[in-house]
Amino acid sequence: MEKIIIEGGVPLKGEVSISGAKNAALPLLFATLLAPGVHRLCNVPALRDIDTAASLLQIMGAGVERDGDCFVINSDRVESLEAPYDLVRTMRASVLVLGPILARLGHARVSLPGGCAIGARPIDLHLKGLEAMGATISLDHGYVEARADRLRGARIYSDLPTVGGTENLMMAATLAQGTTWLENAACEPEILELANALIGMGAQIEGAGTDCIRIEGVEQLRPMDYRVMPDRIEAGTFMIAAAMTKGDVCIRGAVAECNEALISKLREAGVSIEQKGDLLRVRGPETIKSVNIRTRTYPGFPTDMQAQFMALMCLADGTSVISERVFENRFMHVCELQRLGARINIDGHSSTVTGVTQLLGAPVMATDLRASASLILAGLAADKTTEISRIYHLDRGYERIEEKLSALGARIKRVPA
Ligand code: EPZ
Numbered sequence: 001m002e003k004i005i006i007e008g009g010v011p012l013k014g015e016v017s018i019s020g021a022k023n024a025a026l027p028l029l030f031a032t033l034l035a036p037g038v039h040r041l042c043n044v045p046a047l048r049d050i051d052t053a054a055s056l057l058q059i060m061g062a063g064v065e066r067d068g069d070c071f072v073i074n075s076d077r078v079e080s081l082e083a084p085y086d087l088v089r090t091m092r093a094s095v096l097v098l099g100p101i102l103a104r105l106g107h108a109r110v111s112l113p114g115g116c117a118i119g120a121r122p123i124d125l126h127l128k129g130l131e132a133m134g135a136t137i138s139l140d141h142g143y144v145e146a147r148a149d150r151l152r153g154a155r156i157y158s159d160l161p162t163v164g165g166t167e168n169l170m171m172a173a174t175l176a177q178g179t180t181w182l183e184n185a186a187c188e189p190e191i192l193e194l195a196n197a198l199i200g201m202g203a204q205i206e207g208a209g210t211d212c213i214r215i216e217g218v219e220q221l222r223p224m225d226y227r228v229m230p231d232r233i234e235a236g237t238f239m240i241a242a243a244m245t246k247g248d249v250c251i252r253g254a255v256a257e258c259n260e261a262l263i264s265k266l267r268e269a270g271v272s273i274e275q276k277g278d279l280l281r282v283r284g285p286e287t288i289k290s291v292n293i294r295t296r297t298y299p300g301f302p303t304d305m306q307a308q309f310m311a312l313m314c315l316a317d318g319t320s321v322i323s324e325r326v327f328e329n330r331f332m333h334v335c336e337l338q339r340l341g342a343r344i345n346i347d348g349h350s351s352t353v354t355g356v357t358q359l360l361g362a363p364v365m366a367t368d369l370r371a372s373a374s375l376i377l378a379g380l381a382a383d384k385t386t387e388i389s390r391i392y393h394l395d396r397g398y399e400r401i402e403e404k405l406s407a408l409g410a411r412i413k414r415v416p417a
Helices: 022-034 048-059 092-105 124-132 163-173 189-200 232-244 260-268 303-313 333-339 369-381 401-407
Strands: 002-007 013-017 038-042 063-067 070-074 107-111 136-140 143-147 155-157 179-183 204-206 212-216 225-227 248-252 272-276 279-283 319-323 343-347 350-354 363-365 385-389 411-416
Touching: 002 369, 013 401, 022 038, 022 048, 022 070, 022 092, 022 163, 022 189, 048 063, 048 092, 092 107, 092 124, 092 143, 092 163, 124 136, 124 143, 124 155, 124 163, 163 179, 163 189, 163 212, 189 204, 189 225, 232 248, 232 260, 232 279, 232 303, 232 369, 260 272, 260 303, 303 319, 303 333, 303 350, 303 369, 333 343, 333 363, 333 369, 369 385, 369 401, 369 411, 401 411
Parallel strands: 013 248, 038 225, 155 179, 363 385
Antiparallel strands: 002 385, 002 411, 038 070, 063 070, 107 143, 136 143, 179 212, 204 212, 248 279, 272 279, 319 350, 343 350
8 A cells, every 4th residue: 555645835837748548548448359350559548447457358368468658459369258346346447348248249248337436337328228239138146148149220319428338339339230329428538539449440430529429330340550549637637736736837638629618617717728739838826716617428517527626626715616416426535625624515416615725734535536636636735744545546547646746846755655
């Protein structure tokens, strides 16, 4: 076990490069199961979740090698159809093997993921879509058993625009017989990224990135050769780091057009954000204005930035209301921020944050991935010392974050707990 120690109060300055997107790389890795051959996926971040995905691919029979920031995956011998509980429970995104394996082998057996810190995280909409495509689905002692000689195209309306559900069904539909329409589909940039990679493999997909996606099934796909987009949530996290420390940071790979909701709210809070070529320059204001946010599916304010934005509002001049409308339990960071002197009241899906002039360093505990990030941000702005334990949560989604922050002048280090 390790912990991170921060001596707060240093304005961050300099340039930081954003790593490949975790939430794009994960479905892309599983998409390699759709086609035999040797696939190459580059700009893959070095994260615990990526390691888990690589282990799962190997269990399914694929050969996986890392070559710098690339993965070389040989999926000729994908024979195992089972995604075991001990892997799926550590990373919910493992359910994304369901669509590819069912489409390729006609049979898949995937552990139900169970819940996690931020919510129940059901996959009912994934299963409903696969049934609409002709799969027979049964539950067997904690596992989903799916069978289909060959999936057939269907018109599928999803009750919710689920990111993982859209990804699973889009992958499955690429090899189905006939045409599939995904209606009320998720529009996140990671969906468009997956579609672009699948099209490069020979899939016929139109409308990805909108709420209606049309997929014309084909007989066979060819291996992937793709480079992962930068991580918009890591980029947003560094924007807030600059804002909270009154810093001046240039972010390489910030992909502003994927962060419009966040950038709009940061500008409303008084943060200066300018695009300079492929750099985004972010400068923190003397006074942070209080701003209300409500998380939504894309292009709304991203739920994965809610905890980080709350940390910023803890230092705002005034009161802000933060509503979490995507997940049912995504305020685990509040108790820990209160230990740092934040004034926050939770009322159901909303939290009211009354800004304070100074956060006070203290020992705190990470509870989930984005909560960890909000504690790092608060520690950077707090006085004296902040110690963050259980940082294995952080390592799931941020590549070398303490090195990147140190390079910007932060006094931050990782030590054995
Ligand atoms: C993806 O999770 C992301 N993970 C999450 O990022 C992100 O928070 C989420 O999308 C929303 O943007 C990856 O991409 C690996 P959903 P996913 O299915 O696909 C409900 C992070 O911090 N729902 O869009 O699991 C569900 O309960 C992680 O990087 C159903 O009810 O999210 C939730 O309330 C956290 N039935 C809502 O939809 C279903 O069948 C959104 O879930 C599926 C989902």
